[in-house]
Amino acid sequence: MREFDDIRPYNDCEVPEVIGRLIADNELIDLLLEDLFSGAGKLLYPWLRPFLRARLKYTSRKIDTVDMLQQHLAIRLKSILDQTTDGYSFSGLSGLENNKSYVFMSNHRDIALDPAITILGLVESGRDSLRIAIGDNLLSKPFASDLMRINRSFIVKRSIVGRREKLKALKVLSSYIRQSVCNEGISIWIAQAEGRAKDGKDRTETALLKMLALSRSKDQDFSSAINELNIVPVSISYEYDPCDADKARELYIAKTGNSYVKTAFEDLETIKKGFIGYKGRVHVHYGSPCKIANIGAENLAADIDDQIFCGYRLFPSNIVAWKMLYDSLDVMELRDCWPDEDWFVAHSKFEKRIEALPEKHRDIVVQAYASPVTDQLSSSHQRA
Incomplete structure (x- = not known):
């Protein structure tokens, strides 16, 4: 398991240390202060930090496992959804076996809410939580990496540029996913494509499916390797997208031939907006596990897309x-x-x-x- 140490989620024994590290991080504390005391000048932050740290230490004093953290976050998530939606619902869960692990592959509209609400549906139906695939492009700050990995996220190394290094990283990622699903019996969530579908067009990347098969044994064909992972297409539907205006601005800039440059904390601001912004009604549909025979990545991608299209509310x-x-x-x-x-x-x-x-x-x-x-x-x- 040490080969996965730089991408895996944190274990229970690491939770107290990571929480302590997060509370000690001035950048994270200042971001929280900016939300809590938006009218206060930054000159006051050095005096406000000790009070916020004391509050966070008190709130987290009994959290010493990943499960306890997720239970705490689930309560907060349901409270946020109650305040920012006109109701949320789930369907298709009866078609899944309780004692089986899956690769839940969803369309991607919101950076953090997509996996969070997928997990919520599973947990509320009495099933276990899962591990979340997240790109390292979202982890530019050390505290961001800690926040994600303490919440069952594992890292997809998208920033690697060398061809050989990239292939090596993809093989490790593929092996980790197979290890989770086939050996540990732990499901995972992964988006059907790199990045959110800002234009509303949900399409599965064949490169993603080929990556999943990189860890197959020498005598396995593509179909057999994929079938072992129990891929379940998931359709996530938001009546209103809190980030629709931001996505349109980014697409317009690209359409006019210019390069869009993100600000330092833009991804974190996007995550926040996705959680606290109005979403109208929300629905998550869990499709049927994909079982294939003698087909390639292109046909499998089309099958996944078809399930996501049809399951979309x-x-x-x-x-x-x-x-x-x-x-x-x-x-x-x-x-x-x-x-x-x-x-x-x-x-x-x-x-x-x-x-x-x-x-x-x-x-x-x-x-x-x-x-x-x-x-x-x-x-x-x-x-x-």
Whole structure:
């Protein structure tokens, strides 16, 4: 297991030391102070730090295992969801075996909330938690790495540039995932593609699937190696995306031929906005385990995409956005799924959100909300 030491989550025996390290980190403390005392000048931070540290030490005094930390965070997560959503729901869990471990592969809209709410559905149905794959691009600060790894996250080394070094890192990652699922019986969550689907187009990267098969034995073919991992496609649907305006701005900059440069704490700010921003209704659907025979990564990716498209809960925001772009009888069928919806209110609410954006960003956001409808209709028509 020592070969995984630089990517694995922290163990129970490491929790007290890591919590102590986090509480001692001035950068983290100052970020928290910025939220708690936004009106206070930074000159006051040296005097405020001891009080916040004392509070954090008191709050964490009984947390000495990863499970205890996750129980504490789950309570906080449910409280946040109660305040920032109009309800959240889960489906498909009855199709999963309680005593089996899986690779939960989801579409990716929110950096931290996607895995968090996937875990919540599992835990609330009496299942175990899981390990989370997270890119090292999100871990530019030491405290960020500690925060993630103490919460069952393992590191995907995306920043490596050398071809040989990158292949070596991918093999270690693949072996760790297989070790977790096949030997330890611990499920994992991983996004279907690198980075969030800012344009609303959920597509599985074949390179990800090929990585999962790198750890297969010499006499195994691709299908056999993949089947051992029990890949379950997961569809995560947010009626409203708290970060939609930011995503549109980034896409617009790229569209106009310019390079988008992140600020130092942008990823952390994005995580915060995803948690505390209004999301409307939220739904998570767990699909069926993928069992394949004699097919390659391209066909498997298409199968995963199809499950994610079909499991996606099309909310009124998606339907209104699609209607703004297209005029089709399909809209009436989609509306029938929401018989109690006040469509005048739904239209007004969505249009007000769009009108609050810079005009040059509006089409990008409408397209992003409409994309799941296009994908689901296309998938349904192909099966018909």
